[in-house]
Amino acid sequence: MQIQSFLSIAEQFKVVFLDSYGVLKNYNGLIHGVRHTIDFLRSRDIIIRVLTNDASRSQLQQAESFHRLGLHDIQEHEIITSGMMAKQFLEQKITNGKIAYLGTENSAHYILQSGLEHIPLRDIDLRNLDDISALVFLDDEGFDWNTDITKTVNLLRHKNLPVIVANSDKFYPVSKNEVAVGTGGIAKLIENMLDRKFIHFGKPDSQMFIYAYDELNSTGNYNRSEILMVGDTLQADILGGNKFGVKTTLVLSGNTSREDAPLQIRSSGIIPDYICESILT
Amino acid sequence: MQIQSFLSIAEQFKVVFLDSYGVLKNYNGLIHGVRHTIDFLRSRDIIIRVLTNDASRSQLQQAESFHRLGLHDIQEHEIITSGMMAKQFLEQKITNGKIAYLGTENSAHYILQSGLEHIPLRDIDLRNLDDISALVFLDDEGFDWNTDITKTVNLLRHKNLPVIVANSDKFYPVSKNEVAVGTGGIAKLIENMLDRKFIHFGKPDSQMFIYAYDELNSTGNYNRSEILMVGDTLQADILGGNKFGVKTTLVLSGNTSREDAPLQIRSSGIIPDYICESILT
Amino acid sequence: MQIQSFLSIAEQFKVVFLDSYGVLKNYNGLIHGVRHTIDFLRSRDIIIRVLTNDASRSQLQQAESFHRLGLHDIQEHEIITSGMMAKQFLEQKITNGKIAYLGTENSAHYILQSGLEHIPLRDIDLRNLDDISALVFLDDEGFDWNTDITKTVNLLRHKNLPVIVANSDKFYPVSKNEVAVGTGGIAKLIENMLDRKFIHFGKPDSQMFIYAYDELNSTGNYNRSEILMVGDTLQADILGGNKFGVKTTLVLSGNTSREDAPLQIRSSGIIPDYICESILT
Amino acid sequence: MQIQSFLSIAEQFKVVFLDSYGVLKNYNGLIHGVRHTIDFLRSRDIIIRVLTNDASRSQLQQAESFHRLGLHDIQEHEIITSGMMAKQFLEQKITNGKIAYLGTENSAHYILQSGLEHIPLRDIDLRNLDDISALVFLDDEGFDWNTDITKTVNLLRHKNLPVIVANSDKFYPVSKNEVAVGTGGIAKLIENMLDRKFIHFGKPDSQMFIYAYDELNSTGNYNRSEILMVGDTLQADILGGNKFGVKTTLVLSGNTSREDAPLQIRSSGIIPDYICESILT
Structure with missing residues (x-):
């Protein structure tokens, strides 16, 4: 299992889809250091969307929650929920x-x-x-x-x-x-x-991916090979990204630990294109 | 689907196992008339056991509940529960x-x-x-x-x-x-x-049947061909009785209605030996 | 259950996605009369795509099979398979x-x-x-x-x-x-x-829908409200169309009969926008 | 996980039920040494029954198969099959x-x-x-x-x-x-x-246990506390014995290896009363 640098992978894409829990946040609040990654992506003009299996709060409420945690520049329209x-x-x-x-x-x-x-x-x-x-x-x-x-x-x-x-x-x-x-x-x-x-509703089903893709292409011109999906859960994020037809990165900062990843990948047959410790480096 | 008289079937056996809910009781209390059937069975020296998927009350409590409902001669040791x-x-x-x-x-x-x-x-x-x-x-x-x-x-x-x-x-x-x-x-x-x-635990598994059978044979001498199981639910009572190897009677006074019985029997492949309207006649 | 005319529904859309088996073909070969419907759709400049859960033959082979059956103008690129x-x-x-x-x-x-x-x-x-x-x-x-x-x-x-x-x-x-x-x-x-x-792979998953949609938009400009999915199976075609976010028509010429349709719709909760006898009229 | 001697456990019982595959036989034929164990059980007047999930051969055929493998004194009536x-x-x-x-x-x-x-x-x-x-x-x-x-x-x-x-x-x-x-x-x-x-039919369901138990008690007088079930598979043999209410011994000479046993026991919650390397010692 080869662990790669997230930043050097991400800069090869025009768009990055991020899962929320286990990628940006965990039970403690914001994962320390993700702000730098978001800044890095912004500086390269990489478009960000947060795709989350959450149906309890509106886009605005979720954006405000990120702001309160210190991630000030996540905007309402960048958040896409199963709700x-x-x-x-x-x-x-x-x-x-x-x-x-x-x-x-x-x-x-x-x-x-x-x-x-x-x-x-x-x-x-x-x-x-x-x-x-x-x-x-x-x-x-x-x-x-x-x-x-x-x-x-x-x-x-x-x-x-x-x-x-x-x-x-x-x-x-x-x-x-x-x-x-x-x-x-x-x-x-x-x-x-x-x-x-x-x-x-929710990942691994394709609806959120389709929604984000459609909305991007209503004003721009992106194809699926230019999009990277990042998540911590094989069955939701990686399977969802694989089925939608975009490249996928598994991060080990949430549901899937470094110890469990090889066995889970082998036994599920759900294969991420890249594996990174987290989105921090 | 041939509907038969319960009393004329029951008198061919030495032992009758009865499910509780849908056979003796329903949501209204005692099913009107079961007292006569119990009296009939007693008068023929047919042994009675009540086999019930209930784990919330003791044998004594269940017997007392029958007494309160007017079925005074059900005794503690005649009740066998999944609990x-x-x-x-x-x-x-x-x-x-x-x-x-x-x-x-x-x-x-x-x-x-x-x-x-x-x-x-x-x-x-x-x-x-x-x-x-x-x-x-x-x-x-x-x-x-x-x-x-x-x-x-x-x-x-x-x-x-x-x-x-x-x-x-x-x-x-x-x-x-x-x-x-x-x-x-x-x-x-x-x-x-x-x-x-x-x-x-509970029907259709065989434990309650085995328990009742063992206890009967600790003082008497009964074989399985002399026992009849009576219940209102194909998946629990009839399948359980069939697998234990005793004859089975489906009654239509509980979970399985006269309209649904033929389809349910065909589609489940669980075949009672007899079908009766209730245990009343 | 209101049965509507397929032709009058279809003419409200720019694109029609058709399931193959039960819509265009059945065990006898081509469903008699579908050629007229295809001609009608062509005459209105309605774009056609056939979305089929088939992985055994190539697009070309499937097109040739339609040609042999007498549906001469189905083209290779109009066929999209789970394969x-x-x-x-x-x-x-x-x-x-x-x-x-x-x-x-x-x-x-x-x-x-x-x-x-x-x-x-x-x-x-x-x-x-x-x-x-x-x-x-x-x-x-x-x-x-x-x-x-x-x-x-x-x-x-x-x-x-x-x-x-x-x-x-x-x-x-x-x-x-x-x-x-x-x-x-x-x-x-x-x-x-x-x-x-x-x-x-295959309907009800969204991949074929996404593929067809992407390909349409690589040369044109269509949104999902302009697309109609037509199929004979609730669990595959109608659920797939509903989840992808296009209008759906159930036809009664295949897996789902007129007698079974109301019960199946109610019990599955999969609700087509329209119901038609077939695509013939 | 405490590994015990089978022979010293078995001699505390009047009856031993043995699974066939993984206990007496494996893919190579008879497990080397089981003859001595059978001889030991016979010498102590311990009754033997073989309970096997097999429906392809008669009792006689199965007995003859044991004879050909060198276990000459297994008799037809000692074999009980799901068939x-x-x-x-x-x-x-x-x-x-x-x-x-x-x-x-x-x-x-x-x-x-x-x-x-x-x-x-x-x-x-x-x-x-x-x-x-x-x-x-x-x-x-x-x-x-x-x-x-x-x-x-x-x-x-x-x-x-x-x-x-x-x-x-x-x-x-x-x-x-x-x-x-x-x-x-x-x-x-x-x-x-x-x-x-x-x-x-077949273990873990109780029918074979009931059959063997009934047949024993048609000529003798045994209760369940005097019976030991021996098998190599938690889900079939041990669960079946536990549910029937007899003591159970897991042997590590078949489906369940010494390495896997602790995890399988913990994760299934199926707990044998004893664990032995095999029935040999």
């Missing part, structure tokens, strides 16, 4: 009724602002489901799992609805050694109970 | 340390009284797991799903333990149209997150 | 060694012509795997299942390789009532034996 | 029609001799399935996988039948480093294609 993809899907496909959701009010406000009414699952009356037209898993917070998971099962037994999982990550890190169960994990429980598959 | 099987397994296999559990205090008291210490998951300190020797899923109540499901995932990431699911039913009925997510469903979520399989 | 996507992936990611394959020589010639050596699985010596760099499932024909499925399992136990499934369809129709097991089914057997996931 | 369990099930549950099978003629002769007609899958006419009443997976040999796997899928699409898998092992060893795909693997492929579950 945006779910929002786009709902706008196109659900044109009437109320959208039921599991998640915080903030996540609902952000994703479901599209003119359609939305209603938290806990406020639904299971005896009167006529106007409910879809269900969205937005966030693992904002609801009572003891009551609302069972209520969701009953809702879907009573009425067949399109069900959208805005972030399909099963878990996410909350400290060096701890994870939390994410919306993707809760959705899987209910898929398993009902023997049904929901519509999942 | 008893889990208890037996733990006694044999876990001989030191503390057993962590998810469930009510009552379920823990009943199942884990075997001399070993037990501790509710919420009281565990994840930084000090040295004395934790096993984890048991006992009941879907008695803990906070929002915090304790995630804590369970972290516990099992930190320490590999034998994990026992005392009742593997994914859901159970709570009213005519509603179900609740059971311990089996929550266990599946965590199995899925960790890519691991736990040890599950 | 092309696998080929592109291999070219980018596998840059040395020999590629082992399961399939016909023809499929290997077409997909693996990229400069790398390829070798049929049956010719591999399991004691000497040093130069084998990847494995591809190309076709369900061209090898002996009795010996080569087991040999594949042993190959992957001896050496961890990237494994690519060029067509992930589990089965495909061969007559009105019969299907054949496809490469996707055989791949699943081996994934299941090894507890591993391979890299699958 | 016998499938046979018993078919006799009880399938009382008319023809049983279709996949496997050798020998396996069919042995298992399906029960009075019912049987027919190899290849001889079935898919247009006339009226008299076919069940399907059995008997052996991985004796049929053409290229044609008959697909034919099986079509058979089960045309007619819903009970499907029995007489040996559910997914693979079995054929040499030090090679395995072969077993009937259980092929059955899984078809279960996956049809989204259906078949009825599987």
Whole structure:
């Protein structure tokens, strides 16, 4: 396993797609030193996009969070989230009724602002489901799992609805050694109970890549060989980049450690084009 | 699909194993008229055993619950639960340390009284797991799903333990149209997150059948051709009875309706020897 | 379920993506009347692309097959196959060694012509795997299942390789009532034996959509709202189109019958924008 | 991990259940020295039963195979196979029609001799399935996988039948480093294609344990605490013994190596009561 310098790889590309958690941030906040890398990329006129499996906060909120952490020049439009993809899907496909959701009010406000009414699952009356037209898993917070998971099962037994999982990550890190169960994990429980598959958004699916690529080409002229995807997770970032057809860099500053990387690459067959310690050097 | 009289079938056997929910009880309480059937079986000297996938209450508590519902002559020793099987397994296999559990205090008291210490998951300190020797899923109540499901995932990431699911039913009925997510469903979520399989107890596995059979033959002399298993669920009761090698009767008074039965039998390939409307006639 | 006229829908778009089997062809050959629809689309200057989960034949061979069936004006470049996507992936990611394959020589010639050596699985010596760099499932024909499925399992136990499934369809129709097991089914057997996931190509994944979209925009200027995806299978065509973000039409001339469509749509939650009997009217 | 002497453990029991492959035999034939252990057990009047997941040969054939290998005193009635369990099930549950099978003629002769007609899958006419009443997976040999796997899928699409898998092992060893795909693997492929579950026989399910236990108690008086199960595979032998409620010994002479055992035990949570190098000492 050859470890290379990220900076010397990145400068060969016109565009760099960065995962957020494990690349720019970790459980401690900003990874120390990433500001220099961002400055380096800016100085070479390399375009940056952050592609994140997050559906709980808006682009603006995510940008502000980077600012608070000290990464001041990340702009709102540079952030692309799986929640945006779910929002786009709902706008196109659900044109009437109320959208039921599991998640915080903030996540609902952000994703479901599209003119359609939305209603938290806990406020639904299971005896009167006529106007409910879809269900969205937005966030693992904002609801009572003891009551609302069972209520969701009953809702879907009573009425067949399109069900959208805005972030399909099963878990996410909350400290060096701890994870939390994410919306993707809760959705899987209910898929398993009902023997049904929901519509999942987020890497490794291509939607965020397509969105970023389209938007770049609405004003410029970029092809996929000029784009580099950088991430810390083989199954999401590297597989996603490989399938979209861009070069991929695995960094060892997050989910995948230096010790585990060779075995994980071999056993998964997901092969990054480059491997770097982090994006720092 | 030929519907037969339960009483005329039952009188051909020396022993009748009955599932509880959907056969003797439903969401309303005792199924009206089962008392006469129990009286009929007693009058013919047919031995009764109730085999139930329940791990939250002791034999005595379950017997008392039947008494309160008006079925006064069901005795403690006639009830066999998946919880008893889990208890037996733990006694044999876990001989030191503390057993962590998810469930009510009552379920823990009943199942884990075997001399070993037990501790509710919420009281565990994840930084000090040295004395934790096993984890048991006992009941879907008695803990906070929002915090304790995630804590369970972290516990099992930190320490590999034998994990026992005392009742593997994914859901159970709570009213005519509603179900609740059971311990089996929550266990599946965590199995899925960790890519691991736990040890599950309950029908269709053979342990309760073996237990009942052994106990009968400790004082009498019965062979399997003299036993009838009666249940409302193909995947649990009928498959379990078929695999244990006794004759099976599907009743249509619970999970499987008259309309659904033919399709479910054909598509599952699980074939009861007899089909009856209920055990009433 | 509202059934609409395909022609009046199609004329609202600049580009129509068509699935092949169940839309243009069926087990009998060309679906009678599709030539008129193709003529109609040409007359309106609507661009056509055929997106097919097929990895056994080249674009030219597929075009010639349409010509033989009487659809003379389908051109090579209008056909996009999952095999092309696998080929592109291999070219980018596998840059040395020999590629082992399961399939016909023809499929290997077409997909693996990229400069790398390829070798049929049956010719591999399991004691000497040093130069084998990847494995591809190309076709369900061209090898002996009795010996080569087991040999594949042993190959992957001896050496961890990237494994690519060029067509992930589990089965495909061969007559009105019969299907054949496809490469996707055989791949699943081996994934299941090894507890591993391979890299699958084909709808509903977005690669073919992205490829077609990119190629259109290399010479023109189309956005996704101007494209219609037409297919007969909810899980492949409609889900794929929905996720790529184009409007979708389900036709009832193939896998999904008029009787099954409402239930399948409700139970899957995969909602086409339009439903048409076929593309004929 | 404490390694103990098998002989000193075994002499504490009245009955020893032995797995065949990995305990008595391996790819080379008889494991050198097992004859002395059998002699030792006989000299102490310890009863022996061989419990094997094999459905291709009769008890007599299996006994003769042991004799040819030099283990002369293993008797026919001491061998219990998963095929016998499938046979018993078919006799009880399938009382008319023809049983279709996949496997050798020998396996069919042995298992399906029960009075019912049987027919190899290849001889079935898919247009006339009226008299076919069940399907059995008997052996991985004796049929053409290229044609008959697909034919099986079509058979089960045309007619819903009970499907029995007489040996559910997914693979079995054929040499030090090679395995072969077993009937259980092929059955899984078809279960996956049809989204259906078949009825599987063999360890870890309890049927063979129950059968042996019943037969012992038809002439004697043994309880489960007097029985020891010995096997080389955690998921089949040890889990099966644990669930049946007897003490279990893992031997390291087959599927589970000394290096892998601690990790496999921890990660599976399947805990043998004893661990021995082999049954030799």
